[in-house]
Amino acid sequence: MSQSVYPLLYQINTRVWLTDLSQGLGRHATLDDIPDIELDQLASLGFDWIWFMSVWCTGEKGRKISRENPTFRHDFEETLPDLKEEDIAGSGFAIADYKVNPDLGGDAALARLRKKLRNRGLKLMLDFVPNHMGPDHHWVEEHPDYFISGSESDLVNFPRNYARVNTSNGDLILAYGRDPYFDGWPDTYQLDYSNPATAEAMLHELIRISYQCDGVRCDMAMLLLPEVFERIWGRSSRPFWPSAIKTVKEKVPGFCFLAEVYWDMEWTMQQQGFDYAYDKRLCDRLREGHARHVREHFFADISYQDKLARFLENHDEPRAALTFDRKRHEAAAMLTFLSPGLRFFHHGQFEGRKKHVSPHLVRAPFEQVDTGIKSFYNDLLTILRRSEFREGTWQLLECFPAWHGNESWDSFIAFRWKGKQGEKSVVIVNYAPYASQCYTNLCLPDLEDQQVLFTDLMGKSEYLRDGNHLMERGIYIDLPPWEYHIFQIEIL
Secondary structure, eight states, rough: OOOOOEEEEEEEHHHHHHHHHHHHTTTTTOOSSOOOOHHHHHHTTTTTTTEEEEEEEEHHHHHHHHHHHHHHHHHHHHHHHOOOOBBBOTTTOOOSEEEEEETTTTHHHHHHHHHHHTTTTTEEEEEOOEEOOOTOOOOHHHHHBOOOOHHHHHHHOOOEEEEEEEEEEEEEEOOOOTTTTTTOOOEEEEEEETSSSHHHHHHHHHHHHHHTTTTEEEGGGGGGHOOOOOHHHHOOOOOOOOHHHOOOHHHTOEEEEEEETTOOOOOHHHTTTSEEEEOOOHHHHHHHHHHHHHHHHTSOOHHTTEEEEEOOOOSSSOOOHHHHOOOHHHHHHHHHTTTEEEEETTTTTTTOOOOOOOOTTOOOOOOOOOOHHHHHHHHHHHTTSSSHHSSSEEEEEEEEETTOOGGGGEEEEEEEETTTTOOOOEEEEOOOOSOOOEEEEEOOOOOOEEEEEEETTTTTTTEEEEHHHHHHOOEEEOOOOTOEEOOOEOOO
């Protein structure tokens, strides 16, 4: 299966989607019940990858913790005022076994779904959670040495990071999986990568997963880096990712690794062998709203940008429709999804949903579709199917003051795309809450004595400009707050 240079990924909250389907069918739905028409629609929109989040087995212990933890419960009730116990199935990241949950139809149903996806040119991405396991995982009983153990004093001094665990072989004190900047996740136990046997066992799990899908999104991937692991746990470990990724790719050529990563460690994870790494920094800068910081983000080398996964929301982030008002949402989407890299969209984003849905939940609240946002994304996805944006070369353009003393030029961010067949498009965004003016250098040679037609692909307006003037000063742009142009450029 071929893949675009700049592919599109759609993240689906699998259990929530199946709950919605169940309500329509009047019975419990599995992966086999996903309608062909829905898969056809995803393919027609131009997606390359579908990430089915939370397909693996969870367990009763993890589910009990999810239901009884007061902090979790408060979050669930904020999302679902009519919360029911059956809505809380346990976190999809507190994995009890890397087998497809029988409630979803098991491994056989996933295999059938994957075949349907492949028939439509779609690739399947699944979760790999390398840092921890759920409390129901059989290793807790069979291989407790695979986990970080603690002492009685750890339990007393750090009760939010350790738990007493009853096993058939006696009581253990185990560490919760955690990010060093937050309390531990109480429905998980931390794997010990200072034990070579743990790393070997996780590699075998990863290899097994790789035969069931085309790629994995690796949860909190930077936590396995030896320097990070030692900083958190005071134990030395060997690098896991370079050899693991190499081994899997040798067995399954073309297999894709996407790293969830924070703390400005994107480049580090790329060097570990990841095909893509989360670009959380761009998302943060767009929320902050300073155009210069956003523009400077795009100064990075194209080889680095090509391997970033760019998003406005995902299951961990606030909803874009809640974060941004309508016009700013559109402007941020233009900059995110018309830049190079993996274009990463989230379940409910196209409908303008505002409620965050925890990965512990299997039901989402009803929300009216925002028809304006849906129409916008339909138009954007149509543009993203154009060859220059999928296969072309990207260039950041310079903007200049429209006249002396007018500093609003600093609010503009502009890109040019050039397709393999010579197609040319330019994206120009006024990322500011006020009207702005500038000249933009299009970096187009050989315009002397030519006429240049600019067709706005979103607004359908057309502008004819003199090539000599464009070579001398660039194109003049005057845009209201948070507005943008996507121009197709034709030299007549």
